[in-house]
Amino acid sequence: MEMGDYAAAGPLFQRALKIWDAIGRDDRDTAGLLNNLALSYTSQGNYEAAESLLQRALKINEATEETAGPNTAAALNNIALLYLGKEDWATAAEYFERALRIYDESPGVDIKHTAVCLTNLARAYTRQRKYTAAEPLLQRSLKMHETALEPGHPNIGHAVSALAQFYFMKQDYDQARSLRERALGIFEASLGNEHPITATELCNQGSTYFRLGKPDEALNLVGSSLAIHFAILERTASVQTEQQQILMARKASECLDWWLIISADANSPVPQTWRHVVAWKGQTATRQLQLRQALRDDPQYAQLRQATQAWSSLTLNPPLSTVQKNRDDWQRRRTELAKEVGGLEQDLSRKYAEFRNNLERQHVSPEDIQAALRKQKNPTVLIDLLEYRGSEPRIAAFVVRGDREIVRVELGSAKRVSDLVDRWRESLSIGRGRESRQAAQELRQTLWEPLSLHLADAAIVLISPDGQVCRFPWGALPGTKPESYLLEERAIAMIPTPQLLPAILADRPRVPHKGDLALLVGDVDFDAPPAVAKNDQESQGNGQLSGLDPPVKKLDGTRREIMEIAALHKKLVGKADSTSMLTGAQATEMALNELAPAATYLHVATHGYFQATSPRQGMEQPSQDNPQFHVRSALLLAGVNKPRPWSVADGNWTAQEVGTLDLSKAELVVLSACDTGVGTVVGGEGVLGLQRSFHGAGARTCIASLWKVDDNATQELMTEFYRNLWEKKLPKLEALRQAQLKMLHEYDPKHAPNRGTEVELAPLHSGRPDSNTAVRNLIAASGLSLVVFALWLIVRIIKRGERWAKRTAAALALALAMSPFTAAPATRLFERVFPPAALPVAFDSKPSADSPQEPGPSPYYWAAFVLSGDWR
Numbered sequence: 001m002e003m004g005d006y007a008a009a010g011p012l013f014q015r016a017l018k019i020w021d022a023i024g025r026d027d028r029d030t031a032g033l034l035n036n037l038a039l040s041y042t043s044q045g046n047y048e049a050a051e052s053l054l055q056r057a058l059k060i061n062e063a064t065e066e067t068a069g070p071n072t073a074a075a076l077n078n079i080a081l082l083y084l085g086k087e088d089w090a091t092a093a094e095y096f097e098r099a100l101r102i103y104d105e106s107p108g109v110d111i112k113h114t115a116v117c118l119t120n121l122a123r124a125y126t127r128q129r130k131y132t133a134a135e136p137l138l139q140r141s142l143k144m145h146e147t148a149l150e151p152g153h154p155n156i157g158h159a160v161s162a163l164a165q166f167y168f169m170k171q172d173y174d175q176a177r178s179l180r181e182r183a184l185g186i187f188e189a190s191l192g193n194e195h196p197i198t199a200t201e202l203c204n205q206g207s208t209y210f211r212l213g214k215p216d217e218a219l220n221l222v223g224s225s226l227a228i229h230f231a232i233l234e235r236t237a238s239v240q241t242e243q244q245q246i247l248m249a250r251k252a253s254e255c256l257d258w259w260l261i262i263s264a265d266a267n268s269p270v271p272q273t274w275r276h277v278v279a280w281k282g283q284t285a286t287r288q289l290q291l292r293q294a295l296r297d298d299p300q301y302a303q304l305r306q307a308t309q310a311w312s313s314l315t316l317n318p319p320l321s322t323v324q325k326n327r328d329d330w331q332r333r334r335t336e337l338a339k340e341v342g343g344l345e346q347d348l349s350r351k352y353a354e355f356r357n358n359l360e361r362q363h364v365s366p367e368d369i370q371a372a373l374r375k376q377k378n379p380t381v382l383i384d385l386l387e388y389r390g391s392e393p394r395i396a397a398f399v400v401r402g403d404r405e406i407v408r409v410e411l412g413s414a415k416r417v418s419d420l421v422d423r424w425r426e427s428l429s430i431g432r433g434r435e436s437r438q439a440a441q442e443l444r445q446t447l448w449e450p451l452s453l454h455l456a457d458a459a460i461v462l463i464s465p466d467g468q469v470c471r472f473p474w475g476a477l478p479g480t481k482p483e484s485y486l487l488e489e490r491a492i493a494m495i496p497t498p499q500l501l502p503a504i505l506a507d508r509p510r511v512p513h514k515g516d517l518a519l520l521v522g523d524v525d526f527d528a529p530p531a532v533a534k535n536d537q538e539s540q541g542n543g544q545l546s547g548l549d550p551p552v553k554k555l556d557g558t559r560r561e562i563m564e565i566a567a568l569h570k571k572l573v574g575k576a577d578s579t580s581m582l583t584g585a586q587a588t589e590m591a592l593n594e595l596a597p598a599a600t601y602l603h604v605a606t607h608g609y610f611q612a613t614s615p616r617q618g619m620e621q622p623s624q625d626n627p628q629f630h631v632r633s634a635l636l637l638a639g640v641n642k643p644r645p646w647s648v649a650d651g652n653w654t655a656q657e658v659g660t661l662d663l664s665k666a667e668l669v670v671l672s673a674c675d676t677g678v679g680t681v682v683g684g685e686g687v688l689g690l691q692r693s694f695h696g697a698g699a700r701t702c703i704a705s706l707w708k709v710d711d712n713a714t715q716e717l718m719t720e721f722y723r724n725l726w727e728k729k730l731p732k733l734e735a736l737r738q739a740q741l742k743m744l745h746e747y748d749p750k751h752a753p754n755r756g757t758e759v760e761l762a763p764l765h766s767g768r769p770d771s772n773t774a775v776r777n778l779i780a781a782s783g784l785s786l787v788v789f790a791l792w793l794i795v796r797i798i799k800r801g802e803r804w805a806k807r808t809a810a811a812l813a814l815a816l817a818m819s820p821f822t823a824a825p826a827t828r829l830f831e832r833v834f835p836p837a838a839l840p841v842a843f844d845s846k847p848s849a850d851s852p853q854e855p856g857p858s859p860y861y862w863a864a865f866v867l868s869g870d871w872r
Contacts, residue, residue, distance in 0.1 A: 013037035028064055028071055031057040035078050043196070044236075044248040047086050054079045070109050073102035077117050084120065085251075089127040096121035115144035116155060119162045126166045138163045154197070157186035161201060164208075173211045180205045196252075199228035203255040206262065215266030222262055225255050226276050230283075237287055238352070241345040245284045246685055253684060256280050260388040260396055270406045271366045274398045277386055279363055281466070281684050282497025288659075289500070289696050291352040296662045296698075298351065304344040305660040309589075309648040311337035312631050316652050364499045366406060372505040374402025381458040383451060384498050387414050387467035387683050395467065399454040400498075407454050411447055418468035420446065425472065425707070428860055436859075437478070444477045448486065455490075460733070460871065464495045470687045471678060473706060473866050475740070476859040487740055487863070493733045493871035496686060496695055504700075509872035510667055512726055514578075518569045519595055521582045521637075522558035522605035522672075526551065526651070528585035528638040551641035557711035558605035559583070561672065564719045565603060572726040587638045589649050593661065600667045605718070607636040608673030608705070610689060631656050633679050633689040635671065655679070655693040664698035668732060672718055677704035677866055691868055701732055701869040710749070713861040717743050733871035743862035 017033050034057040041050035058075040065072055080095030100121055103114040118141035125134035142159045149156055164179035184205055187198045206221030229252045237245050256276065263273040295301055314334045373380050382400040387393055393414035399407040411417070420443045427435035447469070455461065463474060475487035486492070495501060562581055569579045580599075582591050587606070596602055611632045633655040640651025663669070671677075671690060679689020686692065691704045703721075717739050724735035 013040060028061065031060040031064075031071065031075065034060075035075065038078065038082070042082055042085055044240075044244060044251065046244060046247050047082050050082055051079070054082060068102045069106050070103065070113060073099040073106070073109075073117070074113065076102070077120060080120060080124070084124060084127075087127075089124050093121060093124035093128065096124055111144050111148045112155065115141045115148065115159070118144070119159050123162050123165065126162070126169055129169065131166070131170060134166055138166055152186055152189055154187065154190045157183045157190065157197075157201075160186065161204070164204070168204075168208060168211070171211075173208055177205070177208045177212060180208055194228055194231065196229070196232055199225045199232070199255070202228070203258055207258050210258075210262045210265075215262055215268075218262045219259075219266050219268055222255060222259050223276070226259055226280075229255055230276075230279055233283065237284075238349050239346055240349060241342050242284060242288050245287070246682055246688075249280075249284060249684065250682065253280075254389070256684070257388045257390070260386070261390050264396075264408070264410065270398065270408045273408065274366050274384070274400075274406055277384065277398065278366060278369070278498050281384070281386060281464070282499055282686065284685055285497055285692060285696065286499045289698075291348060292659075292662070292696060293664065293698065294352055295348055296664070298348065300344055300347055300351075301660070304341065304348065305593075305657075306648075307337055307340045307344060308660050309593075309657050311341050312654045312656050313643075313648045313650040313652070315631050316634075316650060316654070364502055366400070368502045369400060369498055370402050370406075372402075372502045373400065375505065376402070376460075378459040379403075379457050380460045380462065381455055382462045382464065382495065382498060382501065384464045385411075385466045385469055393467075395469070397451060399451060401454075401458070404454075409450050409454070411450060414467055417443070417446060421468055421472050428707075428858065433858070440476065441478050443472070444486075448474070448477050459491065461490050461492045462495045462501070462871070463492060464498050464686075466686060467681060467683060470681055471706060473859070473863045475737075475866075476863040485744065485859070485863075487737060487744065491733050491737050491871070494866055494868035496692065496868060504870050509731065509870075510700075511729065512573045514573065515575050516573055516600040516667070517578050517580070517598055518566070518574060518601040518603070519580050519582070519592075519599035520562040520566055520569075520603045520605075521587050521592065522555075522562035522603075523583040524555070524558070524587040524606050524636070525584040525638050526554065526607075526636065526641045528588075529642070552607050552636055555606065555711055557715040558672070561605050561715040561718055562603065564715075565722050568719070568722050568726055569601070585638050589637055589651065589653050589657070592637070592653060593657075596666070597662050598665060599663075600665060601670075602663070602666055602668070602699075603670045603672060603718070604635055605672040605714075608671065608676045608690070609634060609636070610675040610678045633676070633693075635673055635676070635690070655688070655690045658690065659693035659696045661697045663694065666694075666697075666699040667701065669694045669699045669702045670718065670721075671702070671704045672709075672714055674705060674708040677706045677868075695869060699869070701867060701871070703736060703865050703867050705864040706866060707860075707864050709864050710861055713743065713747060713749065716747065717862060717865070731872045733867050736865065736867055740862045740865075747861055749858070749861055 013033060013036050017030075017037060034053045038050035038053040038057070041047070041053070054075065058072065058079065061071040061075045062068065076095050076099035080092045080099065083089075083092035083095065096117060100114070100117045103109050103117055118137045122134040122137040122141065125131075125137070138159070142156075142163060145153070145156045145159045160179050161183040164176045164183060167173075167179065168176040180201065184198070184201045187195065187201050191198055202221050202225035206218040206225065208218075209215075209221060210218035233245070233249055233252065236248065240248070259276055260273070262268075292301075311334065314330065314337060369382065373382060380402075382398075384398040384400060386396050386398075388396060395411040395414050395417060397409040397411055399409060420439055424436060424439035424443060427433075427439055461474075474492045475485060475490075477486040479485050479487075479489050495504075562583070566579050566581055570576075580595060582588075582595070592604075631654045634652045637651045637653055639649065643650040671694075676690045677687070679687040679692065681687055691702050694702045720739035720742055721736050724730045724738050725732060728735070728738075730738065
């Protein structure tokens with residue numbers, strides 16, 4: 001830990017904790033171990049994993065101290081540090097204040113502990129701009145540290161650094177610079193030049209020089225800081241899961257933000273600026289792809305695939321049973337599988353590090369990318385976008401060509417772009433053509449027009465997106481002429497990360513040839529009997545699963561779609577046995593997992609979904625033991641409406657499961673479903689979802705959608721696309737573009753069902769019965785009681801024998817007889833009062849498009865599908 005190798009320290013702490021838990025230790029030493037493990041997580045940006053450990057340590061210390069003492073105060077201090085890292089300054093201050101009160105009131109407390117708590121509380125006050133409260137604490141803390149510690153101790157450096165930050169926030173930059181020079185000297189002498197704390201202080205010093213009007217000195221300092229951080233991320237990746245790598249890179253990204261801020265004002269050469277961006281952006285995605293390619297034949301990789309499938313299925317299908325034991329069993333097994341997945345990922349990362357060390361490690365440079373672009377037959381331009389935080393989140397674009405210098409273009413506020421994308425999607429979904437065109441025009445003015453000045457004769461534009469620009473298709477922007485679209489002027493493809501571009505272009509474009517295997521999936525029977533997998537693990541009495549509410553419906557258009565594509569493939573490309581179709585009850589996860597690795601073309605026509613659920617709605621934040629980034633996106637397959645308890649074949653083919661496959665033979669994957677191109681947006685890593693997982697599994701090109709697509713329109717678009725690809729021999733991007741142009745100019749929209757699920761999918765809640773189910777059960781029980789009461793009343797009335805009584809009995813009998821015919825209207829009334837969307841709590845995505853109600857060439861019908869990867 002003291003060496004700053006937090007990722008390596010974490011597994012050692014885990015092993016020690018496991019041993020102590022096995023022998024039942026729950027004492028102060030255990031609390032100390034919990035604190036150390038939590039601090040290793042916090043240092044990597046993994047706050048959610050740290051919090052439960054720190055809360056447990058706090059409970060142990062409170063139980064072992066008769067009155068709150070130093071150990072309890074230390075636990076409170078560490079919890080506060082977690083909130084400081086999460087930038088929740090107010091909550092952090094509350095915990096620090098509680099800890100400081102205990103230190104001040106406890107006799108014999110080591111002065112060093114009190115001093116550290118004072119420093120931390122002052123940091124929280126400074127961030128809240130409570131300068132009057134912060135300054136005396138900082139001065140007192142520094143004096144206490146200098147009194148209690150040897151000169152040059154790292155804790156003195158932390159106290160000095162906190163005081164420097166105080167003056168920086170107050171814009172007294174001369175004072176801040178002097179103090180930061182002192183802090184940096186202490187850290188370099190005591191921790192070394194390659195420690196993450198030293199790297200952070202270098203960045204702090206650089207930001208101070210920048211505010212003093214010395215951008216060149218600032219850029220040198222921040223550049224050095226970036227190099228150290230990147231080396232640390234590369235080194236620690238060998239013992240981290242993909243999730244841990246993403247979280248740690250995100251924590252260190254503030255240094256990259258300062259690099260972009262300062263370089264914009266320092267007149268720094270753009271290639272030098274972009275060099276760090278290239279190295280940083282998409283580093284985890286690139287690393288994971290290389291790992292899978294290197295180790296796909298390793299036996300542990302097969303184990304990872306099985307454990308991932310089991311964990312994903314459990315996560316998506318918690319039991320609805322109210323029996324606590326069933327829910328506890330579910331949570332226990334899920335936690336065990338999460339740890340198994342994490343452990344296997346870490347083992348494979350170590351093996352990959354050894355494999356990589358035997359090769360010459362080469363990082364892709366701006367010169368490599370320019371050289372690859374220069375060799376293209378058609379003029380090709382790369383636009384690399386990155387969101388960064390200045391006074392507000394902003395978007396920088398780097399325009400890269402093989403025949404010109406790299407250009408940097410500032411595109412302004414990221415929030416404004418996000419708001420415009422929301423407006424465009426919302427107006428598109430309800431068919432408000434005027435509002436949609438206005439929002440699109442503003443997007444063009446904000447994004448495209450500043451870039452178009454540098455595109456000149458470019459026939460192909462490659463975009464590597466970041467942040468909210470991932471959520472709309474660039475081809476749907478207005479064109480130069482009135483009532484035209486950019487699609488009519490340019491061919492535009494997405495590139496997951498610039499680092500992959502030279503590798504993509506290193507191979508010659510592949511043309512379809514006889515014998516290419518096409519695997520087509522469609523006409524899925526979502527109500528098929530549940531499939532049985534070899535590694536299913538049943539739980540007796542597990543009860544009904546949450547599943548989908550209401551169940552998804554069959555998509556009639558998908559049958560026509562895959563039949564026409566199959567006929568084209570057999571006629572133009574395939575041999576007699578080179579076209580396979582999975583339909584009906586055969587379109588299962590198991591079948592796809594078995595057959596997809598051999599396919600050259602994989603086409604999946606079904607329902608799809610993306611679920612952007614927030615923690616308050618029942619889904620935990622991604623953490624060390626909770627790798628949920630990749631279960632929020634899925635394709636729905638056979639049996640999804642009737643999942644079996646604890647079965648790995650639940651009908652949800654999640655992005656996480658896809659990512660463990662070997663799809664290196666896949667030249668093209670088409671996800672003809674809804675929301676397959678959206679996912680969790682992570683700054684610097686793009687979109688974590690199905691598209692990324694297919695690329696990570698080795699697929700060369702992926703076509704996916706950005707909203708809920710129309711069933712009939714999609715069928716026509718896809719048939720035309722494959723005709724262009726196989727019959728006309730067009731490159732993949734041009735085949736898609738020509739199909740979209742035909743839809744734009746010729747498609748006459750009918751009010752057909754869309755391929756959207758049209759339901760609120762709620763598979764990611766905590767395992768409690770949802771409110772809709774509870775209300776339905778209550779109504780059913782009440783209805784049965786009323787029927788019994790009515791029958792009893794009829795009998796009593798008839799026994800009275802009076803005319804009015806007989807008429808009343810007849811009316812009641814008629815009402816009971818008619819109840820089956822009135823059930824459906826009553827159900828519809830119930831759905832209007834309590835719509836399914838109102839009660840489940842696990843769905844909170846950005847606006848998606850439904851079929852517009854006005855005719856015309858709406859982008860809704862042709863623009864949803866975007867191509868990423870090899871466009872040739």
